[in-house]
Amino acid sequence: MKLKSYYADGTLIPDAPQWTPPWRGENPNLSLYHCYRSITLHKGVTPCPTGTLVYHKYWELDIFVEGELRFKSETRTFPLKRGDIIITPPYALHNYEVLQHTTPWKYHTFCFELDAFAPYGCKELTDKIATIDKPVVCTCSDHNITDALLFALEKMHLTAKNKSDPLSVRAMSVAYAMQSFYYINQYDFSEQPKEKPAANGIAAMQQYLDEHFIEIHSINEVAAHFFYSREYVSRLFKRHLHTTVADYIREKRITKSRELIKAGVPILSVCYQVGYDHPSTFIRAFRAVTGMTPSQYRHALVSSQDL
Numbered sequence: 524m525k526l527k528s529y530y531a532d533g534t535l536i537p538d539a540p541q542w543t544p545p546w547r548g549e550n551p552n553l554s555l556y557h558c559y560r561s562i563t564l565h566k567g568v569t570p571c572p573t574g575t576l577v578y579h580k581y582w583e584l585d586i587f588v589e590g591e592l593r594f595k596s597e598t599r600t601f602p603l604k605r606g607d608i609i610i611t612p613p614y615a616l617h618n619y620e621v622l623q624h625t626t627p628w629k630y631h632t633f634c635f636e637l638d639a640f641a642p643y644g645c646k647e648l649t650d651k652i653a654t655i656d657k658p659v660v661c662t663c664s665d666h667n668i669t670d671a672l673l674f675a676l677e678k679m680h681l682t683a684k685n686k687s688d689p690l691s692v693r694a695m696s697v698a699y700a701m702q703s704f705y706y707i708n709q710y711d712f713s714e715q716p717k718e719k720p721a722a723n724g725i726a727a728m729q730q731y732l733d734e735h736f737i738e739i740h741s742i743n744e745v746a747a748h749f750f751y752s753r754e755y756v757s758r759l760f761k762r763h764l765h766t767t768v769a770d771y772i773r774e775k776r777i778t779k780s781r782e783l784i785k786a787g788v789p790i791l792s793v794c795y796q797v798g799y800d801h802p803s804t805f806i807r808a809f810r811a812v813t814g815m816t817p818s819q820y821r822h823a824l825v826s827s828q829d830l
Contacts, residue, residue: 556634557700559680577618581634582652584707585609586676590628593620595752596658606669608661608710610652617658631676640704648708661710672706675699725763728756732768736775737798742768772798777812780805785824790817 587607594601594609595618603609611617621628640649663669679699685692728745739745745768746753760768776797783793791802794817799805809817 557679557683558632558634559629559676577616579634580613582613582637583609583611584633584635584652585611586631586672586707588629588631588673590630591621592628592630594618594658594660595620599755600746600750600752601660603660604662606663606666606673608663608707609658610655610661610712611658612655615658631680644701645704645708648704651708651712655712659712661712663710665709668706668709672703675702675706679703725759728759729764729771732771733775736772737779737796739772740798773808774812777809780809780817781813781820784817784821790821793817 585608587603587605587609589605590603592603594603596616600620637649637653640646640652676699679696682692682695682699728749731748732739732745742753742756745751746756749756756768760766760771764771766774776799780793780797783796784790788796794802794805797805799808806816809815809820813820815823
């Protein structure tokens, strides 16, 4: 069983094929693959297309070092801090959300088959990982363990970059890898970052929108509030309410605007009071819901009162 390690440094995310561990075809006996990434994203560049969750056929264990990132699974979103461990089983949907494009973000990645740790005397770690059936983020309250883990990983990748003595480099890399696995095994895999509870799921989100539809502008804000992925929120709305978040917000805003128009509030004031930034956007939304413009609606009200 062999370990391969390399260092990736760049200003842009590599193309998707470059993210695939190259052990298949290159070395059939290679089942543990390490990479250290240090990347700064330019504005508008994302790890994957916006809103996309990805999966792969192997296990992935990431150790977060620094940067402004959140980890997204199919149902949850977690903020990350230094030393957090992210474990993703094969075929599990996941991705990272970049919060600050100008801040470098760094993390170590181990891509592996489940039996990869056995040659390093880490059966207990293998057994712990084998119990995981969905992506998890593990945090450690003992900063000494976190510091020791990151130090061992740093020494490991620096050693791997040294090409002067391949045999010595391999031996030292394996030694630092074993140290890293020891400290990873000290983490409590059930000790995860605190999520903001979503109460009764869709009911809680619906109540949240009912109370804040004026200031909320996108599904991303709802997802971030409940620490869910946007895909999960979208599915909940379509499954239980048979609508989208955008349409739900629009319905609430237009219902409120009709009340304000009936109360005699000027149409331009109504536009801004219900959360629209531009009158043209308000008019389009109003017509889509009612079949008429706000002015036509007001005229219809006046005409009915004159009868």
